[in-house]
Amino acid sequence: MIGHFTVILGFQLLGEILVRSLGAPIPGPVLGMILFLGLLVLRPSFADSVKSTAQGLLTHLSLLFVPAGVGVVGHINTLGSDVGVILLTIIASTILAIVVGAYAFTWTAKLIGQTDE
Amino acid sequence: MNEFQDIWTYLSSEPLLWLTATLAAYTIGDALFKASGKRAYVNPVLIAVILLAIALTVTGTSYETYFDGAQFVHFMLGPATVCLAVPFYLNLCLVGKSALPMLAALILGSLTAIVSAVGLAYAFGIRGEVLLSLAPKSVTAPVAMGISESIGGSPTLTAVMVILTGITGAIVCTPLLDALKITDYRARGFAVGITSHGIGTARAFQVNETAGTFAGVGMGANALATAIIVPLVLSFF
Numbered sequence: 001m002i003g004h005f006t007v008i009l010g011f012q013l014l015g016e017i018l019v020r021s022l023g024a025p026i027p028g029p030v031l032g033m034i035l036f037l038g039l040l041v042l043r044p045s046f047a048d049s050v051k052s053t054a055q056g057l058l059t060h061l062s063l064l065f066v067p068a069g070v071g072v073v074g075h076i077n078t079l080g081s082d083v084g085v086i087l088l089t090i091i092a093s094t095i096l097a098i099v100v101g102a103y104a105f106t107w108t109a110k111l112i113g114q115t116d117e
Numbered sequence: 118m119n120e121f122q123d124i125w126t127y128l129s130s131e132p133l134l135w136l137t138a139t140l141a142a143y144t145i146g147d148a149l150f151k152a153s154g155k156r157a158y159v160n161p162v163l164i165a166v167i168l169l170a171i172a173l174t175v176t177g178t179s180y181e182t183y184f185d186g187a188q189f190v191h192f193m194l195g196p197a198t199v200c201l202a203v204p205f206y207l208n209l210c211l212v213g214k215s216a217l218p219m220l221a222a223l224i225l226g227s228l229t230a231i232v233s234a235v236g237l238a239y240a241f242g243i244r245g246e247v248l249l250s251l252a253p254k255s256v257t258a259p260v261a262m263g264i265s266e267s268i269g270g271s272p273t274l275t276a277v278m279v280i281l282t283g284i285t286g287a288i289v290c291t292p293l294l295d296a297l298k299i300t301d302y303r304a305r306g307f308a309v310g311i312t313s314h315g316i317g318t319a320r321a322f323q324v325n326e327t328a329g330t331f332a333g334v335g336m337g338a339n340a341l342a343t344a345i346i347v348p349l350v351l352s353f354f
Contacts, residue, residue: 012195025344027141027259029198030337035204047206050322054203058304058329061319062162064194065283067187068258069166070173072280076274084277085241090254090278093234094285094312098253100225101308101335102299108221109301114214114249 004053007046011036119236129178135186142168159292162316163284187264201318201333208330214302219334222304225236226311226335227342231350250274252347254282257314260340264347280313286313287320302327310335311342 013031018024024031040047079086128134146164173183184191205212234251241331243251243304250270253261266277290309299305299311306328309317314336322329 006195008199011199012218015199025260025263026337027198027302028339029195029255030340031335032195032199033202033205036199036341037205038177038190040202041209046152047203054200054342057193057200058204058322060143061197061322062147063140064164064190064197064321065162065280065316066139066143066165066169067191068276069162069280069284070169070187071180072169072277074205075277078271078274079247079277082241082243082247083283085243086238086247086251086278089234089237089241089243090252090281091285091289092170092237093230093254095289096233097208097226097230097289098286098293098308098311099297100229100313100316101222102294102297102304104225105215105222105304105307106299106301108218109215109304112217114218 001053004050006038007050008036008053011039119160129182129200132186132189135178135183137163137186137188137276138169138172139187139190142166142172145188157320158288160284160288160320162287162319177202198315201337202329204258204326204330205334208327211327212330212334215307215331216302219307219338221329222307223311223335223342225253225339226279226308227346228350230312231343232345233351244269244332247274249351251278251352253343255312255314256340256343259334260344268351283316283325286317290320291324303331306331307335314339 011032012029014035015030019026019028019031076083085098134163143161145168146161149164150156150159150161155326173180201208208336231252234254236249238248246269250265250269252268252270253264256264256279258276261275261279262272265272286309290305290313294305294308302325306321306325309321309328310332313320318329318332318336321332
C-alpha cells in the first residue's frame with residue numbers, strides 16, 4: 001500500500017515537473033495519469049496489484065471536492081447581484097452540454113456501426 | 118467557561134478539528150445519499166458543503182482556518198487523478214474502440230458548454246470580467262483558472278463557477294440521461310466528464326465503473342480542448 005502510494009505520488013510529481021518545464025496547458029496530475037497509464041500498459045502485473053489502492057481512492061472521489069466546495073460558499077457573494085442569472089446560465093448550459101455530448105457520442109457510435117453495451 | 122475557551126483555542130489552532138469535521142460532514146452526506154436509494158439530487162458533496170458552511174458561520178471560523186485542516190483531503194485530488202489511469206487501463210480496449218464517438222462528443226460537447234454559457238450570460242446582460250470567467254466553467258479547476266486568467270477573467274470567480282457547474286452536472290445527469298433514454302454508459306459517462314469535470318466523474322463512478330472511466334477520460338480531454346476552443350470562441354464576441 002505504501003509502495004503503491006509512493007508510485008502514484010511519484011507520477012504526480014513527474015507530471016507536475018514536466019508540465020511546468022514544458023508549459024503544457026494541462027494540469028500536472030492529468031499528465032501524471034497519462035504517464036501512469038503508460039506504466040500499466042508496460043507492466044500489466046503492476047495494474048493487478050495497484051488496483052485495490054486506486055479503486056479505494058476513487059470510490060470516495062466525491063469527498064475530495066468538499067473543501068473546494070466550502071470555499072465557494074464564502075465567495076458566492078463575489079458574483080454580486082448577478083448571482084441568480086449566473087446560476088440559471090450554469091444550469092442551462094450544463095444541461096445543454098450533457099445532452100449534446102451524449103447524443104454526439106451515441107450518434108457517432110451508431111454511424112460507425114457500434115451498438116449499446 | 119475558561120476551560121472551554123482553552124479547549125477551543127487549542128482546537129481552532131490545530132488542523133484536527135476541521136479535518137474531522139470534513140470527514141464527518143461527508144459521512145453524513147454519504148449516509149443520506151445511500152438512505153435515499155442513491156438518488157442524484159441527494160448529492161453527498163452538496164450536503165457536506167452546506168453542513169460545513171453552517172458550522173463555519175456558527176463558530177465564526179474563517180475559510181483559511183478551515184482549510185488548514187481540510188487541505189489534507191483537498192491534497193488527495195492529485196493522487197486520485199493519477200489513479201484514474203487504473204480504470205482507464207482496465208477498460209483500455211473499450212476506450213480505444215470508442216475513440217471516434219469520444220472525439221465527436223468532445224468537440225461538440227465542449228463547444229456547447231462554452232458557447233451556451235457565454236451566449237446565455239451575454240443575453241442576460243452580463244459583460245466584462247464575469248462573462249469571461251464563465252467561459253472555461255466545464256473544465257477541472259486548476260486548468261479553468263489558468264484559462265480564465267489568460268483571457269482576462271477572474272480565476273477566483275471561475276473557481277466558483279467550476280464547482281457550481283460540477284455539482285449541477287452531478288445532480289442533473291442521471292435523471293436527464295434517463296429521460297433521454299441514453300443507456301450506453303460510455304456516452305453517459307463521457308458527456309458528464311466533459312461537462313462537469315471531477316465532480317461529474319465522481320458521480321459517474323457512483324453509478325457504474327464504465328461510466329466513471331469514460332468520465333475521467335472526458336475530463337482530461339476537455340481540459341485540453343477547452344484551452345484551445347475558448348480563445349477561438351471569444352474572438353467572435
